Amino acid sequence: xxNQIKKIAVLTSGGDAPGMNAAIRSVVRSCAYYNIECVxxxxxxxxxxxxDFKEMGARSVGNIINKGGTILKSARSLEFMTKEGRQxxxxxxxxxxxxxxxVIGGDGSFTGALVFNQEFNFPVMGIPGTIDNDIxxxxxxxxxxxxxxxVVEVIDKIRDTASSHxxxxxxxxxxxxxxxxxxNAGVGAGAEEILIPEENLGLDRLIxxxxxxxxxxxxxxxxxxxxxxxxxxxxxxxxxxVEENFPFYEVRVSVLGxxxxxxxxxxxxxxLASRMGVKVVESLIEGKxxxxxxxxDNKMVLTELDKAIKGKSKINRELLKVSDIMxx
Ligand code: F6P
Numbered sequence: 036x037x038n039q040i041k042k043i044a045v046l047t048s049g050g051d052a053p054g055m056n057a058a059i060r061s062v063v064r065s066c067a068y069y070n071i072e073c074v075x076x077x078x079x080x081x082x083x084x085x086x087d088f089k090e091m092g093a094r095s096v097g098n099i100i101n102k103g104g105t106i107l108k109s110a111r112s113l114e115f116m117t118k119e120g121r122q123x124x125x126x127x128x129x130x131x132x133x134x135x136x137x138v139i140g141g142d143g144s145f146t147g148a149l150v151f152n153q154e155f156n157f158p159v160m161g162i163p164g165t166i167d168n169d170i171x172x173x174x175x176x177x178x179x180x181x182x183x184x185x186v187v188e189v190i191d192k193i194r195d196t197a198s199s200h201x202x203x204x205x206x207x208x209x210x211x212x213x214x215x216x217x218x219n220a221g222v223g224a225g226a227e228e229i230l231i232p233e234e235n236l237g238l239d240r241l242i243x244x245x246x247x248x249x250x251x252x253x254x255x256x257x258x259x260x261x262x263x264x265x266x267x268x269x270x271x272x273x274x275x276x277v278e279e280n281f282p283f284y285e286v287r288v289s290v291l292g293x294x295x296x297x298x299x300x301x302x303x304x305x306x307l308a309s310r311m312g313v314k315v316v317e318s319l320i321e322g323k324x325x326x327x328x329x330x331x332d333n334k335m336v337l338t339e340l341d342k343a344i345k346g347k348s349k350i351n352r353e354l355l356k357v358s359d360i361m362x363x
């Protein structure tokens with residue numbers, strides 16, 4: 036069957052993540068390899084609504100594999116959530132002769148793509164790009180590995196000052212709904228306790244655990260808290276509570292914030308992005324649509340966008356036990 040896809044648009048949407056540029060590069064170069072035209076859409080769906088497009092050839096994505104952020108910029112578009120907004124986007128895509136688009140983003144961005152496909156029968160594909168790793172259908176999302184390395188590096192530095200002053204540090208990391216960053220970086224950085232939304236440790240058990248480690252001879256401690264943790268207090272209230280109920284450490288709080296989203300992508304994220312870009316372009320050429328590319332057991336797999344949006348990514352429970360044993 037002759038390839039029906041002659042021109043593909045690529046955009047980044049939602050929160051940026053390291054590795055997005057490597058994915059843009061891969062989509063653009065895969066298009067060039069298969070003689071398909073490629074167009075970059077600036078500012079996510081908002082740029083699509085405003086016709087903010089730019090032709091992209093293989094040479095236009097030179098020297099970006101190593102850059103954080105996204106050269107196409109990103110946005111969360113409220114207008115794209117309306118039928119009128121999506122109609123404007125469709126009109127621009129048609130005007131430019133674009134046959135399909137690839138969106139690099141998280142579940143909100145995939146929901147937009149799916150609704151768009153259902154309304155206009157327009158081929159769409161997704162590449163999971165978010166540091167949270169909270170997408171079903173892939174073991175890893177783009178940016179997650181880099182964010183983990185960033186967090187571990189920072190906690191190592193916090194440990195230097197924590198141990199110099201016999202202090203207890205609460206370190207808040209990103210993860211709106213999931214604890215992947217907290218759990219993995221917590222284990223990697225040797226945190227005393229890890230508080231994640233999936234496990235409600237409870238304040239009493241937290242105090243108990245801190246008492247136990249103090250008794251065992253520890254002079255400083257690090258507790259990693261996911262921002263979406265369900266303990267019922269924010270990280271500052273938590274710190275205050277612990278200071279009042281366990282006055283043996285001086286307590287400090289560090290909220291790592293958006294620095295976790297920036298920086299040079301790790302080798303892992305660059306390779307993953309390159310593989311994902313090739314797979315989506317080849318899938319579109321094969322006539323596929325409404326799918327997200329992912330990696331499971333080191334193989335590239337495709338998951339229906341609908342399932343990727345509705346499914347839940349699960350934390351690795353083995354790590355909870357490993358963490359418990361490591362803090363003995
Ligand atoms: O979705 C990724 C994420 O990093 C979340 O962990 C965090 O809550 C959110 O983005 C913050 O994003 P913004 O400040 O862009 O709204």
